Amino acid sequence: MTPPAFDRATAAFEYRYPLAEVLRAFKYGGKLALGQFLADALALRTQSERWPDFLVPMPLYSARLAQRGFNQAAEIARFLALATGLRLSLSTLMKIIDTRPQVDLPWKERRANVRGAFECDSNLSGARVVIVDDVMTTGASLHEAAKALKKRGAAEVSVWVVARALPDVVDG
Numbered sequence: 001m002t003p004p005a006f007d008r009a010t011a012a013f014e015y016r017y018p019l020a021e022v023l024r025a026f027k028y029g030g031k032l033a034l035g036q037f038l039a040d041a042l043a044l045r046t047q048s049e050r051w052p053d054f055l056v057p058m059p060l061y062s063a064r065l066a067q068r069g070f071n072q073a074a075e076i077a078r079f080l081a082l083a084t085g086l087r088l089s090l091s092t093l094m095k096i097i098d099t100r101p102q103v104d105l106p107w108k109e110r111r112a113n114v115r116g117a118f119e120c121d122s123n124l125s126g127a128r129v130v131i132v133d134d135v136m137t138t139g140a141s142l143h144e145a146a147k148a149l150k151k152r153g154a155a156e157v158s159v160w161v162v163a164r165a166l167p168d169v170v171d172g
Contacts, residue, residue, distance in 0.1 A: 008159070010045060010161070032075055038076050042080055043080055055088045056129055056149070089122075094119050097117040099114050102138075102140065107138050127153070135164075135165060
């Protein structure tokens with residue numbers, strides 16, 4: 001297996017009860033006020049990290065965004081930018097392919113599902129970028145997103161997620 005395209009990953013929590021229920025309420029129940037709590041926890045966890053030039057949320061494909069009404073990663077990233085003073089870019093990274101939801105797939109199929117799904121049209125020469133997301137399971141989507149950013153010149157891509165799922169926590 002190839003190593004991930006991102007340089008490091010930091011999670012505020014392990015993905016398990018009761019946090020898993022909080023994330024579900026936030027992401028699928030539209031409880032957007034929980035974004036403040038999630039971002040504050042992430043800000044606390046990353047305070048000793050090397051600060052990036054800017055944050056980018058993991059993007060959703062346009063149809064999924066329209067269906068859900070919001071991008072959970074963008075909501076967390078907005079609160080995180082406010083809490084840390086870091087710059088936020090909502091347009092640097094785009095999802096250009098409507099892939100199947102990763103949660104519906106076994107772990108071994110996830111990388112193929114998102115291959116080539118992200119694009120960046122900004123010049124990132126030498127930039128240190130952090131991708132913000134809610135949950136990292138296999139890291140397949142984050143790997144592909146980091147590849148797109150590095151292709152446009154990002155010197156360093158880190159991943160900051162609210163929670164990290166461990167193999168014994170999810171089926172696969």
